[in-house]
Amino acid sequence: MTILRSPAGIPDATVARLPLYLRALDELAERGTDVCSSEHLATAAGVNSAIVRKDLSHLGSYGTRGVGYDVRFLAGHIAAVVGQTQPWPVVIVGAGHLGSALAAYQGFGARGVKVAAVVDADPELIGTTVGGHEVLSIDDLPGIVVRDEVSLGIIATPPAAAQSVADALVAAGISSILNFAPTALQVPAEVDLRQVDVAAELQILGYHAHRRQAATSKEVTA
Amino acid sequence: MTILRSPAGIPDATVARLPLYLRALDELAERGTDVCSSEHLATAAGVNSAIVRKDLSHLGSYGTRGVGYDVRFLAGHIAAVVGQTQPWPVVIVGAGHLGSALAAYQGFGARGVKVAAVVDADPELIGTTVGGHEVLSIDDLPGIVVRDEVSLGIIATPPAAAQSVADALVAAGISSILNFAPTALQVPAEVDLRQVDVAAELQILGYHAHRRQAATSKEVTA
DNA sequence: TCGATTTTGTGAAAGGGTTCCCAAACTCTT
DNA sequence: AAGAGTTTGGGAACCCTTTCACAAAATCGA
Numbered sequence: 325m326t327i328l329r330s331p332a333g334i335p336d337a338t339v340a341r342l343p344l345y346l347r348a349l350d351e352l353a354e355r356g357t358d359v360c361s362s363e364h365l366a367t368a369a370g371v372n373s374a375i376v377r378k379d380l381s382h383l384g385s386y387g388t389r390g391v392g393y394d395v396r397f398l399a400g401h402i403a404a405v406v407g408q409t410q411p412w413p414v415v416i417v418g419a420g421h422l423g424s425a426l427a428a429y430q431g432f433g434a435r436g437v438k439v440a441a442v443v444d445a446d447p448e449l450i451g452t453t454v455g456g457h458e459v460l461s462i463d464d465l466p467g468i469v470v471r472d473e474v475s476l477g478i479i480a481t482p483p484a485a486a487q488s489v490a491d492a493l494v495a496a497g498i499s500s501i502l503n504f505a506p507t508a509l510q511v512p513a514e515v516d517l518r519q520v521d522v523a524a525e526l527q528i529l530g531y532h533a534h535r536r537q538a539a540t541s542k543e544v545t546a
Numbered sequence: 547m548t549i550l551r552s553p554a555g556i557p558d559a560t561v562a563r564l565p566l567y568l569r570a571l572d573e574l575a576e577r578g579t580d581v582c583s584s585e586h587l588a589t590a591a592g593v594n595s596a597i598v599r600k601d602l603s604h605l606g607s608y609g610t611r612g613v614g615y616d617v618r619f620l621a622g623h624i625a626a627v628v629g630q631t632q633p634w635p636v637v638i639v640g641a642g643h644l645g646s647a648l649a650a651y652q653g654f655g656a657r658g659v660k661v662a663a664v665v666d667a668d669p670e671l672i673g674t675t676v677g678g679h680e681v682l683s684i685d686d687l688p689g690i691v692v693r694d695e696v697s698l699g700i701i702a703t704p705p706a707a708a709q710s711v712a713d714a715l716v717a718a719g720i721s722s723i724l725n726f727a728p729t730a731l732q733v734p735a736e737v738d739l740r741q742v743d744v745a746a747e748l749q750i751l752g753y754h755a756h757r758r759q760a761a762t763s764k765e766v767t768a
Numbered sequence: 769t770c771g772a773t774t775t776t777g778t779g780a781a782a783g784g785g786t787t788c789c790c791a792a793a794c795t796c797t798t
Numbered sequence: 799a800a801g802a803g804t805t806t807g808g809g810a811a812c813c814c815t816t817t818c819a820c821a822a823a824a825t826c827g828a
Contacts (some may be wrong), residue, residue, distance in 0.1 A: 337815060339753050343746035347728060361775065370730030373775095374817055381777055389776040390824035406749050407756025414748060421647035421677075426744070428643045431705075431728060435745035436752070455643075475755050476748060483653075499758065500751040502744070506569060506653060508592030516754045518747050522648065522724070523657035524565035525740050526636060526698060527628050529722040530658070531561050532738045533697050534629025536721065559785060583805065595805095596787055603807055611806040612794035774825075782817070788810085795804075 334405070338379045342402050343435070344369040345376070349399035350434070361392040408436035413472045415498070417489050418480035419444040419452070419459045422504055426480060428455030440472040445485065462492060469496040476500045483507040556627070560601040564624050565657070566591040567598070571621035572656070583614040630658035635694045637720070639711050640702035641666040641674070641681045644726055648702060650677030662694040667707065684714060691718040698722045705729040 348368035352360055362380070366373040380386065380393070383405055387393045403409060411433070416423050419442050427442045441464075442457045444450060449459050460468065468474060477493040479486050479501060486505035493501055500516045503509055506524070511517050570590035574582055584602070588595040602608065602615070605627055609615045625631060633655070638645050641664050649664045663686075664679045666672060671681050682690065690696060699715040701708050701723060708727035715723055722738045725731055728746070733739050 334753075335814075340746075340750055342753070343743070343749040344730070346749070347746075348730070363775085368730060372817085375815090377776065378778080378816080385777070387776050388824065389822070390774045390826095392775070406753040407759075408749060408752060412748065412752045412755075421650045425643035425647040429744070432745060432748075435728075435749065437745055437748050476751055478748075500755045502747050502751060506657075508566070508570070508590060516751055518751060520742060520744065520747060521565070522651070522742065523654060523659055524562075524569075525724050525742060526634065526654075526659050526700075527565040527568070527630060527657065528562055529698055529724060529738055529740060530630060530634050531556075531564070531628040533634075533722045537629075557785075585805085594787085596789095597785090599806065600786080600808080607807070609806050610794065611792070612796095612804045614805070770828090772826085772828105774823100776823080777821095779820095780818085782815100784815075785813085787812075790809095791807095793804100793806080795802105797802080798800090 334382050338382050339406075341369070341371065341375075341379055342406055344371070345379070346399060346402045346406070346408070347435070349395050349402070353395045353399060357395055359392045360395055362387070365393065403436070406436075411436050411438035412476055413438050413440035413474045414476040414478055415440055415465070415468055415472075415474045415493075416442045416478045416480055417444070417462065417465075417493065418485075419446070419449045419454050420480065420482075423478075423480035424454040426455075426478060427457050437476075440474050441468045443468070445481075462489070465492055466496040469498060474498065476502070479503045479505055479509075481505055556604050560604050561628075563591070563593065563597075563601055564628055566593070567601070568621060568624045568628070568630070569657070571617050571624070575617050575621060579617055581614045582617055584609070587615065625658070628658075633658050633660035634698055635660050635662035635696045636698040636700055637662055637687070637690060637694075637696045637715075638664045638700045638702055639666070639684065639687075639715065640707075641668075641671045641676050642702065642704075645700075645702035646676040648677075648700060649679050659698075662696050663690045665690070667703075684711070687714055688718040691720060696720065698724070701725045701727055701731075703727055 348365055362373040362376040366376045386398055386401055414437055416426050427439055439457060441460055442454055443460045443462045443465060445462045450461050452459050475498060477498040479489050481489055483505045486507045487509055490501060490509045490511055494511060494515055502518050504520050506521050509517060570587055584595040584598040588598045608620055608623055636659055638648050649661055661679060663682055664676055665682045665684045665687060667684045672683050674681050697720060699720040701711050703711055705727045708729045709731060712723060712731045712733055716733060716737055724740050726742050728743050731739060
């Protein structure tokens, strides 16, 4: 008998949107909205309504035809699916500009994320405080991971250090890594890796801007 | 007669990977590698070789069978396609923790991005210096955009301010926006918008970690 | 109670993206 | 010069995602 029916195979694209729905639902709840349609939720999350319905149908049927979705109930359910019933402790590696900004970020709490520790390799930084967290040595990683049951690691170091940091995180038992360093990291298959590359995002925007410019100047020439 | 043949329709998925190839090629060039195979480039960029070949074929045929790709030549060509022959000037809106970290980020230069200005609405922050840039008033936006020919804007403000900042950017003539605030922004169709949501990334990782845990405890129970 | 209206849930179709696979084109060795 | 070994370019199959379209289920007013 299955008690917790965590729907086996939720498509990746859907999983990637669940946090958006959760955020949108929390906002709606705060504004006192009790029930919302897929159309309404779609606008709040910045997607279209067909995809909202399809996505939510992967989690099971929690809407009422002719009415919509119960905002709090749905939010609670999505939170359960993404494992956000308790905050996830994360460790931030790198206490530079970016690491500090992340450590100080006030928005994590409401999104189910808790900064367990900030570590760095630089002796000059160890012992200082960033965002209310004392910077610990990267050598303490294994202890921190065990003590705080950390399973998420954020790499906010220069690219040159990123691979060895990733190795250290994996060795310490962490199986999910969010990498801000612009490097292709090599990790074991069972480790889940996501990449945030700000410069790459800007270059993608640049490509489209470039094309727009070219199209415009063509028009002018023609 | 077409002189600059910017291949009309490059698939979005390919465009999103071009910056990775560019980064990988620059690294290879720095290490003195003159020629590389799709396999080699794939490893350096963290993707598989079939997709490298398919992606590059969208730009035209620049490889030599039995040999591979000329590293510098290919890098130059990709740079031209993404419009990175000159650095793109960007304006950062928000001089808080994140905005400061971005303003101070040393890695932009090598990736074809140049911080033209940092602006904020907070009178306490205006006039201070972050990452070598004096923080200007957000009211100066139109002037800055025109003077420095800025076409990329980065929103690094609290979510509550993000929409009005986006409106201000659009009004100032900016058509590409990278938004770090966790909000679904409403922009005109001709404006190109990309989103970076760190908490959402962590929640996606959390979902998979959660599933792994559930699977493991199931095994143990069984 | 019944018909009009709203909105979900989901098959089916359409659209992209990825992977497989191999002929064609090149180099190198003998 | 010919054969062995590499590696690209791209057709074709496959898979995933999105969009479309509508029956089913609910509400509401008369």
